[in-house]
Amino acid sequence: MNPANGTAPVTQFLLLGFPSLGRQSRELLFALLSLAYAATVVGNFCIVWAVLRDPRLQRLPMYILLGNFSCLEICFVTSTVPRMLCDLLRPGLPISFHACFLQFYFFFSLGTTDSFFLAAMALDRSLAICQPLRYPILMSPQLCWTMVASCWLMGFLWFIAPIVLISRLSFCSPYTLDHFVCDPVPLLAASCSPDHWVGQFCSNMASLMLFATFLFILASYGLIIRAVLRLPAGAGRHKAFSTCTTHLTIVGLYYGALMVNYVIPTASGGSGKVVTLLYMLWTPLLNPLIYSLRNKEMKEALRRTLLGKQ
Secondary structure, X not given: OOOOOOOOOOOEEEEOOOOOOOHHHHHHHHHHHHHHHHHHXXXXXXXXXXXHHOHHHHOOHHHHHHHHHHHHHHHHHHOOHHHHHHHHHOOOOOEEHHHHHHHHHHHHHHHHHHHHHHHHHHHHHHHHHHOOOOHHHHOOHHHHHHHHHHHHHHHHHOOHHHHHHXXXXXXXXXXXXXXXXXXXXXXXXXXXXXXXXXXXXXXXXXXXXXXXXXXXXXXXXXXXXXXXXXXXXXXXXXXXXXXXXXXXXXXXXHHHHHHHHHHOOOOOHHHHHHHHHHHHXXXXXXXXXXHHHOOHHHHHHHHHHHHOOO
C-alpha cells in the first residue's frame, strides 16, 4: 500500500467514469441505467420470492438453482451500479482505497459465482434430459443444495489471491482509474512499479475459470443435443431445443463480453467500458425473461404469488 518512494499510503482513488460525456448525456445515461437497475432488481426479486413461496418449486433442482441465480444477479448489479449512478450525478467523487478493493472483490467474486451457476444449470439440464430415470437420484434436493453451496464458496474464494496481490502494489498520484468500477486493468495501469507477473496471474486465473466453465457448458449441451436428436420429432424435441437455445443465448452474451474484456483485453477506453456495461447489466436484466417468462411453471408460480394464492 505504500508507494516505493516512501510517500504517504494511498487512501483513495478517483474513478473517471465517462469524462467525455456532457451533463445532459450523463443525466440521460443515469435515467437509462436507473431504469435497467430497477427492472433487474424487481424482476429477479420476483423469481426469488416465487420460489420461496411455492413449495412445489422448492423441491425441484432447476428452481433451486434459478432462485439462487436470481439472488446472485441482484447482488451482482448492486455491487457496482449504485456507485456508478452516484458518479454520473456527482463526477469527481473519490472512492476510498478499502472501498475500491471491497467493490473489486465482490464484483469479481459474484461474477465468478455467476459462471459456476451457469455451469451448474447446464449440468442440471443435461442430467434431466440425458438421464431422466436416474435424475431424481443424481440431482436430489440435498445434492442440489450441496452444488449450490459449492458454487457460492468457489466463487468467493477464486479471486482472493489476485486481489490481495494487486492491493499490495504501489500506486502513483493522482490515483485516477480510467473506469467506472475498480477493475484490475485500470488498477494495474495506475501502479508506479507494476509487476507484470501479477497482471499475468490475474489474467490466468480469469482465463482458467472462464474457459473451464464455458467448455463444461458446451460439453453438457453437446450431450443434450445428442440425446434430443435421438427423440422422435415432436413437441418434446422442440421444448428441449428451446431450452437449449435460450440458455446458450445468454451464455454466449455473458461469456463473449467477459472473454473480450479479460482474456483478450483488446478493448480499451470507451469501448472497454461499454463491454463491461454489457456483461454487468445485460445478463441480470434478461435473466427473468429468458429463464422465467418463457417457463410455464414459473409464470404460474409468479401469478399465484402476486395474487396471494397457494
